[in-house]
Amino acid sequence: MRVLIAGAGSVGRSIALELLAHGHTVTLVDHEPGAMRVASVAQAEWLLADACSPRALTEAGAGESDVVVAATGDDKANLVVSLLAKSEFAVPRVVARINNPRNEWMFTETWGVDVPVSTPRIMTSLVEEAVxxxxxxxxxxxxxxxxxxxxxxxxxxxxxxxxxxxxxxxxxxxxxxxxxxxxxxxxxxxxxxxxxxxxxxxxxxxxxxxxxxxxxxxxxxxxxx
CATH class of the missing domain: 3.30.70.1450 (Regulator of K+ conductance, C-terminal domain)
Incomplete structure (x- = not known):
């Protein structure tokens, strides 16, 4: 499976390492030079570019990707990446990270999101489940x-x-x-x-x-x- 991850921060790199360990092909895209820690995920393909740009997504291989993961720390960027991935490149599955729970209502199919992932919501559920x-x-x-x-x-x-x-x-x-x-x-x-x-x-x-x-x-x- 070919996976494109927008956002090469700690979350994006962790996802990439897990996917690579399972034999998948991964491309990491980030517009911040400081995020280009290529040695930390050496098996991945890396691209220094703004994933909110259709040209960058084309160069990163969005059109050939089975999954796009919008994993940046900016909800607005994750929504733009999701919408472009689905509407411009017809990516079969789009997973988007939600940083602020107040923005959950926007992470829907309207914005190209197939699977919204809210870390705060998951942590709350786990705490509730424990007690x-x-x-x-x-x-x-x-x-x-x-x-x-x-x-x-x-x-x-x-x-x-x-x-x-x-x-x-x-x-x-x-x-x-x-x-x-x-x-x-x-x-x-x-x-x-x-x-x-x-x-x-x-x-x-x-x-x-x-x-x-x-x-x-x-x-x-x-x-x-």
Whole structure:
């Protein structure tokens, strides 16, 4: 797979190293001479240019890229790169970094973004997941389909504790994807009995977003005042 990364800062270089380790071809583009740390990612192709320029993207091989990653520290630049990649070069998949959560609403297909990645939002979800028992915690949302992944740690007294997975009906818009128990991942075998402390990974369709309260009540009802 050929990947073009706009932004050769610490984020862009880290992504490049991971992709190269998996055998992909990577080009890094940045307009700052100080970002040209070629030795740090020696296997990548490097280009000193402004990725917001169609000419620069052409030179970097955007037209032949399978994925473009807009990974600069400037949300405006990431949006411009995304729009150019999709509209001018028809790149199949565009991934864009969101630096400021207040700008999340703009990172949509309208701007050519297939996958928006908000580091602050991800970190918030991970913090919530680490401290919340009995709460549905959103971990990830698939922008194109509207589906999402949620985590819930079963508390003592959950109505489904002691029940087999095959007997738990989550409705038409939610699917149990995996059960984590003591650091081990279990498939959703119908005969697996749920225990207090199990971490449930749930996939919800776009329609399922309206059923979150009902799902919460089913798996871990909140105490009444």
């Amino acid at each position: 919340s028992v009995g709460d549905l915690v959103p971990l990830f949302r698939f922008h194109r389909s509207g589906a999402s992944i949620h985590e819930l740690t079963l508390p003592d007294g959950s109505p489904v504790v002691g029940h087999r997975v095959g007997t738990v009906d989550l409705g038409p818009h939610a699917v149990l994807a995996a059960v984590m128990r003591s650091g081990t991942a279990y498939g959703v075998e119908p005969d697996l009995t749920l225990e207090a402390g199990d971490e449930l990974l749930l996939v919800l369709s776009a329609q399922g977003q309206d059923d979150l309260d009902q799902l919460q009540e089913q798996l871990a009802p909140r105490a009444q005042d």
